[in-house]
Amino acid sequence: MAAPVEVMLSTDSASPLWNCSVFDLDTGSSLLSYRGGTSAARTLCLLRGDFLLSAPPGKNFINVWEVQRKDQLQQKILVPGVVTCLSASPDGLFLAAGVSEAVYLWEVSSGKLLSVLSRHYQDVTCLQFTDDGSHFVSGAKDNLVLVWGLSSVIQLDLSPAPEPRHVLSRHSLPITDLQCGMMGAQGRIATASLDQTVKLWELSSGELLLSVLFDVEIMAVTFDPCEYFLFCGGSDGNIFQVSLCSQSRDRQFQSDSEGNQVFKGHRNMVTCLSVSMDGSLLLSGSHDETVRLWDIQSKQSVRCLSHKGPVTNAVIMAAPANMFIPDSRPSVPLPRFSRHLMVSEGDGSETGEVCVRPGLHAQDDEESYLQKAERLNALMNAMTDKSVFGDGENSKVRVAELEEEVQTLKKVNKDLFEFSSQLLTKPS
Numbered sequence: 001m002a003a004p005v006e007v008m009l010s011t012d013s014a015s016p017l018w019n020c021s022v023f024d025l026d027t028g029s030s031l032l033s034y035r036g037g038t039s040a041a042r043t044l045c046l047l048r049g050d051f052l053l054s055a056p057p058g059k060n061f062i063n064v065w066e067v068q069r070k071d072q073l074q075q076k077i078l079v080p081g082v083v084t085c086l087s088a089s090p091d092g093l094f095l096a097a098g099v100s101e102a103v104y105l106w107e108v109s110s111g112k113l114l115s116v117l118s119r120h121y122q123d124v125t126c127l128q129f130t131d132d133g134s135h136f137v138s139g140a141k142d143n144l145v146l147v148w149g150l151s152s153v154i155q156l157d158l159s160p161a162p163e164p165r166h167v168l169s170r171h172s173l174p175i176t177d178l179q180c181g182m183m184g185a186q187g188r189i190a191t192a193s194l195d196q197t198v199k200l201w202e203l204s205s206g207e208l209l210l211s212v213l214f215d216v217e218i219m220a221v222t223f224d225p226c227e228y229f230l231f232c233g234g235s236d237g238n239i240f241q242v243s244l245c246s247q248s249r250d251r252q253f254q255s256d257s258e259g260n261q262v263f264k265g266h267r268n269m270v271t272c273l274s275v276s277m278d279g280s281l282l283l284s285g286s287h288d289e290t291v292r293l294w295d296i297q298s299k300q301s302v303r304c305l306s307h308k309g310p311v312t313n314a315v316i317m318a319a320p321a322n323m324f325i326p327d328s329r330p331s332v333p334l335p336r337f338s339r340h341l342m343v344s345e346g347d348g349s350e351t352g353e354v355c356v357r358p359g360l361h362a363q364d365d366e367e368s369y370l371q372k373a374e375r376l377n378a379l380m381n382a383m384t385d386k387s388v389f390g391d392g393e394n395s396k397v398r399v400a401e402l403e404e405e406v407q408t409l410k411k412v413n414k415d416l417f418e419f420s421s422q423l424l425t426k427p428s
Contacts, residue, residue, distance in 0.1 A: 011039035014309025044313040048092030049320040050330035055083035089133040098124030111335035132184030139175030166206030192218040222273040233270025239263035285314030
């Protein structure tokens with residue numbers, strides 16, 4: 001039998017035999033199970049396609065399995081406190097965890113703790129990277145959603161402390177879930193809250209695009225791949241499908257023929273939602289101890305998987321290439337993760353390491369090369385417009401000067417890149 005393209009992963013809070021189960025999306029048959037404790041809600045994630053991670057409730061460590069070695073718990077990552085949520089960047093370079101009211105960010109390749117972000121005032125409840133890995137978003141019980149630029153967080157000089165790019169503060173009760181859409185930094189964010197609303201935001205500007213009011217508390221939210229619909233899991237067990245094609249900005253949910261529909265079948269609150277890659281199937285987990293697979297077009301439950309306790313995580317994901325190859329091993333083993341923040345840039349020099357990371361420019365009043373290039377490009381466009389409507393001779397001279405300056409900036413940028421490459425490839 002050929003290996004499945006997509007699989008369903010689920011965890012519950014009371015399973016005596018295994019922690020995480022893997023099911024075939026097409027047949028519902030059990031494929032794998034990972035043993036060792038239980039997993040807290042919103043802590044199950046895949047790292048580099050090689051490792052499966054989750055955090056047990058009320059514990060200060062993260063469980064790690066190699067995806068093809070299901071019978072043995074491989075490693076435990078000790079953290080400074082109880083992990084409330086967990087997320088890995090799509091490229092597998094960074095791991096973020098919510099620990100009480102702070103967000104901890106590690107560099108996976110070295111295990112170094114890069115930053116501790118303490119801008120929330122209460123426990124962090126959900127955390128997710130954008131699909132391009134340029135940003136991550138955190139939501140907490142303090143009603144706030146913070147958008148963080150990764151480049152500003154991992155700079156070597158952490159004084160002053162990094163600031164979020166946006167503070168989304170239109171919810172009036174704790175955040176229960178969030179979902180980042182496609183298109184990276186140009187995408188959208190959906191947030192759910194106990195205030196019975198789901199809000200849609202533009203990531204680049206932080207602007208509120210849509211607010212939908214429900215009759216019940218919303219515990220989970222997700223997009224379909226095309227982002228035509230939002231799927232919202234309610235505390236009453238219903239799942240609400242919200243059309244994003246409507247023009248109204250603030251509205252109350254009402255079932256109609258234009259895309260707003262209700263999935264009925266769960267008997268208790270819906271805690272997690274996930275949609276298949278082709279947008280035809282919806283996976284939901286609930287406190288009624290079941291995971292259901294729904295056909296989105298017909299709104300019918302096509303499969304129901306029973307668990308031993310309230311479901312804490314349920315997700316559809318592309319099956320890692322080596323999940324069903326017993327002899328395969330991770331390409332790079334996980335290092336020991338540090339529980340203490342890097343003190344200074346000099347720490348790496350003691351071991352002969354050279355660390356080059358993106359960061360903010362050294363002085364606030366000095367433009368970066370990218371900002372200069374963008375400003376010069378805008379000036380060139382303005383000069384070109386003037387040359388069309390008049391003042392042509394002077395404009396052409398100015399354009400030539402600007403083009404020469406742009407070439408100089410490009411050369412400086414190339415020299416910087418070559419210098420960094422030489423540092424990285426220099427034998428120790």
